[in-house]
Amino acid sequence: MITKRIIPCLDVRDGRVVKGVNFQGLSDVSSPVELGKFYSDCGADELVFYDITASAEGRALFTDILRQVAKTIFIPLTVGGGINTLDDFDRVLKCGADKVSVNSGAIRNPDLINAAAQKYGNQCVVISADVKRVDGVFRVFAKGGRENTGMEAISWIKSCVERGAGEVVLNSIDTDGVKGGFDIEMLRAVCDAVNVPVIASGGAGCAEDFVKLFNTLPKVDAGLAASIFHFGEVSIPELKKILKENNINVRL
């Protein structure tokens, strides 16, 4: 049977991985190429790179870096951040990305999803949504979680899938950074609404959070996290071992 995926996420600004990381045996912990290789070697099933650069120079640098990463690592690569046009899709796909994740760009222009799915296939288009409860309702936030769009999240995600998004990354702003576990309630609502892979993001603090995620919601396909992997609080080989011991199918 298909395995559950474990996905580390790297934020890149001006060609460097941000949020300090601390690993032994890595000479340059803020090099996306070195960190990417490290994660790939220790069993990550996929890598996500978010470009959080603001400048055009930084963006060109990111494209260069991406090409180097894709030359070194032979697992699926997803790229997000600053994807607003088909040209942006084209730019990162040509550098070796397999999937492109859209967030604010799709909120501004939902037709981007249709156009990209038609041109590159549904499997290539990932809708990434930052969602937060406001007065008991799931709302979509834009601009890295800073701006409430007022849109109801589940219907937004559903509409993105209908437009052709082949995968959903659900980032719960409510649980993000708290390290108290994934947002099961929010994830369940999304899993019930769509029939494409759902990637859980936001809230992982320990290996048991992943066990709980996959046991409670078998429809969730993957767990994504950043800092707990970067800071070595959870190592991917150890995490996969624990998942396996809990009868969750993973690639070892």
Add this chain to the structure above:
Amino acid sequence: MIGIIDYGVGNLFSLKSSFEAIGEEVFVSGDKEELKKASGLILPGVGAYSDAAEKLRKSGLDDFVRECAREGKPLMGICLGMQLLFEKSFEYGEHQGLGILKGQVVPMEGKLPQSLKIPHIGWNGLKFTKECPLFENITEGDCVYFVHSYYAVDCEESLASTTEYGEIMTAAVCKDNVYGCQFHPEKSGKVGLEILRSFSKLCK
């Protein structure tokens, strides 16, 4: 040198890089004269079957690929490239393939339990159904990366490996000098690179 056939579908960057990573020289070309010089050929492909089959025909590469297969040159189809090796596909209608291998390609839609999502995306384990040189350096149960919504059936003659996703699905085929992988070896980590290495050895 191995030639990667460029007929205008999909991105060949990762495929080329993965051969380079195992120290194999490869070139990407859509030119028959160039490709003739290759010691082995890769037929890649992503996207729609009808579109890809049409592009192969229009460029005349369909006859070229058939001829290479007949002559005994090692040929490996990857993902949609593997599906094109068969006689036909029922992806949105009925479309002729290259007919190099016996078999046809059918949709997962309607055949899988409701709980399973389509496409089949992710890492899944391989079961071997016969000996195949591509598997020389890998182990049964090893996981590889799949992304597809259609799969090959009626291909017992060439079937070399299956994977389980609701149904038992064709994962790899081999017959004489013709090979195919439904999964993406260039995205399947070390296991994938070993498969490409084994193919390269066949091209020496």
